[in-house]
Amino acid sequence: MSRVGVLVLGPAGVGKSTFCNAIISHMQTIGRRAHIVNLDPAAEPSKYEFTIDIRDLISLEDVMEELNLGPNGSLVYCFEYLLNNLDWLDEEIGDYNDEYLIFDCPGQIELYTHIPVLPTIVRHLQNQLNFNLCAVYLLEAPFVIDTSKFFSGALSAMSAMILLELPHINVLSKIDLIKDEYSKKKLKRFLNPDPTLLIDSAKESVNPKFDRLNESIANLVDDFGMVQFLTLESKNPESVSTILSYIDDVTQWAEGQEPKEPNDQVEIDDL
Known part of the structure; x- marks a missing residue:
């Protein structure tokens, strides 16, 4: 292992x-x-x-x-x-x-x-x-x-x-x-974030003076591509x-496992 x-x-x-x-x-x-x-x-x-x-x-x-x-x-x-x-x-x-x-x-x-x-x-x-x-x-x-x-x-x-x-x-x-x-539906947009949806959502709930900041963060999340x-x-x-x-x-856990012998060996005569 x-x-x-x-x-x-x-x-x-x-x-x-x-x-x-x-x-x-x-x-x-x-x-x-x-x-x-x-x-x-x-x-x-x-x-x-x-x-x-x-x-x-x-x-x-x-x-x-x-x-x-x-x-x-x-x-x-x-x-x-x-x-x-x-x-x-x-x-x-x-x-x-x-x-x-x-x-x-x-x-x-x-x-x-x-x-x-x-x-x-x-x-x-x-x-x-x-x-x-x-x-x-x-x-x-x-x-x-x-x-x-x-x-x-x-x-x-x-x-x-x-x-x-x-x-x-x-x-x-x-x-x-x-x-x-409603909360479950809102949560789904965050599982694989779409920057457009994030920006639109932020504009609905956040003070407009933070619009440029929110757009920058949303685009950063999108550019990073792994969030x-x-x-x-x-x-x-x-x-x-x-x-x-x-x-x-x-972690490639499976690749580190030692190969196991099959429980039942197939006899040549059975092939």
Whole structure:
């Protein structure tokens, strides 16, 4: 089995841990193994225990208490400490040499949109540990129904795509919270964004003084050509399976599997 890693990214509260648990649960039902690597020094395990946990190295609570820093400053300190002790991460991952690892990342998006912390970890995983990686970026479906909020989410997703330089899958989470048909119809225009529709929608709901800015953002999304979204309903196995199939494709997971002998050998006499 090839070394495969999935970085689960997105703003706080978007459902990253729920997604990690859903992927693990689905993989178990189809006979595959995976492990959660927790990179959030403030996180607690929920449905599944963390196989590798950054809190075994450093925790947000300890940093806040000992250094008298706020949550954001403490988080940056934790990751700077991790970067200075990457041998710890190597040793922990070394126990799972040929496993499928799901990296649950913190919700502070500045760690991969402004500060080159996660990009450094990504390069280390690729170059030193020979991982095939992809990023899964989550946004809340109820959040992006509003066009201006979609622009904000799309720009943050694009920033992560550019900075991490990884195969990238964008996902709209909590799709099951969209109940009314009008909202579902509005949401469809954001799955594969059309700049004309985005501009028209923005003009209907946003102050006209922002028209030129909105047009520029819509055209940027169109020019970039990769801001598309899959939908996630974490309790729906088909929805989880679809996203996993995309992850497998971009990480080339199947190509790293050892060929299996057929269960039944065909006798020459039977041909």
